[in-house]
Amino acid sequence: MRYYPLAIDSKDKKILVVGGGRAANLKLKQLVKTLASITVVSKQFSNEVIELKKVFGDKIILESRTIDINNINIDVNYTIVFICTENKELNLKIFKYYNDNKVMAMMTNNKEASDFITMATMEKENITVSVSTGGRSPSASKILLNEVEKTLNTEFIEKINLLCEIRELLVKEKSYNYNKENISDIIESLILYSNEDLLKKLKIMREIKC
Numbered sequence: 235m236r237y238y239p240l241a242i243d244s245k246d247k248k249i250l251v252v253g254g255g256r257a258a259n260l261k262l263k264q265l266v267k268t269l270a271s272i273t274v275v276s277k278q279f280s281n282e283v284i285e286l287k288k289v290f291g292d293k294i295i296l297e298s299r300t301i302d303i304n305n306i307n308i309d310v311n312y313t314i315v316f317i318c319t320e321n322k323e324l325n326l327k328i329f330k331y332y333n334d335n336k337v338m339a340m341m342t343n344n345k346e347a348s349d350f351i352t353m354a355t356m357e358k359e360n361i362t363v364s365v366s367t368g369g370r371s372p373s374a375s376k377i378l379l380n381e382v383e384k385t386l387n388t389e390f391i392e393k394i395n396l397l398c399e400i401r402e403l404l405v406k407e408k409s410y411n412y413n414k415e416n417i418s419d420i421i422e423s424l425i426l427y428s429n430e431d432l433l434k435k436l437k438i439m440r441e442i443k444c
């Protein structure tokens with residue numbers, strides 16, 4: 235597995251996108267769903283990016299400027315950076331600049347030299363599903379994600395969320411002798427229960443605090 239999936243906590247994070255065209259818009263459409271504040275530095279911004287700024291207001295800062303390939307000079311205070319200009323040479327210069335400053339970055343036109351790639355992702359009621367083809371076909375990832383999404387009906391999502399709540403109670407309760415094998419056995423044994431029964435169980439657990 236060349237690409238190791240992680241879930242970055244976006245709370246209180248600053249993320250930079252360089253470039254304001256099609257690739258930048260694709261990344262921004264996912265980034266606006268996070269808790270991070272996002273800065274976009276670009277010579278020009280597409281209508282889609284301007285529209286996102288209108289909808290998301292202060293969450294997105296648009297910084298209009300042309301980056302000089304010989305003097306990158308952008309703030310380094312970001313957790314991750316998406317480099318999305320069409321200029322491969324400029325992208326590499328910006329990438330090296332951030333790597334020299336110990337910031338992880340990716341270039342939308344150079345997966346081979348990037349620190350990470352992104353995955354096709356959906357979130358439905360706190361459940362996140364991400365799919366990757368290891369960089370081989372983003373469109374195939376989208377198709378596979380759509381197929382997975384079809385299996386995630388409301389009832390199943392509700393069941394998963396109920397199991398999350400039950401686990402939270404089990405872990406929190408001090409009198410319960412926490413043991414990870416126990417917890418997974420309990421959760422696995424509950425998967426066949428109806429949502430109605432799980433809800434009843436949860437109510438009883440809350441009443442007697444497990």
Ligand SMILES: C[C@@]1(CC(=O)O)c2cc3[nH]c(cc4nc(cc5[nH]c(cc(n2)[C@H]1CCC(=O)O)[C@@](C)(CC(=O)O)[C@@H]5CCC(=O)O)C(CC(=O)O)=C4CCC(=O)O)c(CCC(=O)O)c3CC(=O)O
Pocket residue numbers: 260261264341342343344345350351352353354355365366367368369370371372373374375376
């Ligand atoms: C390697 C990777 C690096 C990265 O960007 O992270 C990458 C690279 C490239 N994408 C290109 C094109 C397109 N990318 C999309 C869409 C998405 N691209 C995403 C991820 C990734 N794209 C990573 C691998 C993912 C994996 O492993 O499967 C998604 C899944 C996630 C996201 O962006 O958030 C997002 C789905 C959005 C959604 O769900 O809606 C579409 C479709 C569209 O526009 O709708 C097209 C046009 C159709 C096509 O080419 O398939 C090109 C050629 C550009 C050119 O020259 O034209 C490159 C460059 C190259 O291949 O080297």
Ligand SMILES: NC(=O)C1=CN([C@@H]2O[C@H](COP(=O)(O)OP(=O)(O)OC[C@H]3O[C@@H](n4cnc5c(N)ncnc54)[C@H](O)[C@@H]3O)[C@@H](O)[C@H]2O)C=CC1
Pocket residue numbers: 252253254255256257258260275276277278279280299300301302318319320321324341342343372
């Ligand atoms: N990874 C992905 O999902 C995708 C990757 N791509 C790739 O990403 C690259 C960019 O593609 P597009 O977004 O379609 O191009 P684009 O031409 O729509 O956007 C490029 C952006 O970079 C900005 N820019 C260029 N030079 C600049 C500089 N010196 N300083 C500041 N801003 C500058 C432009 O103003 C423009 O906003 C291409 O190489 C393309 O193949 C494209 C679409 C999806």
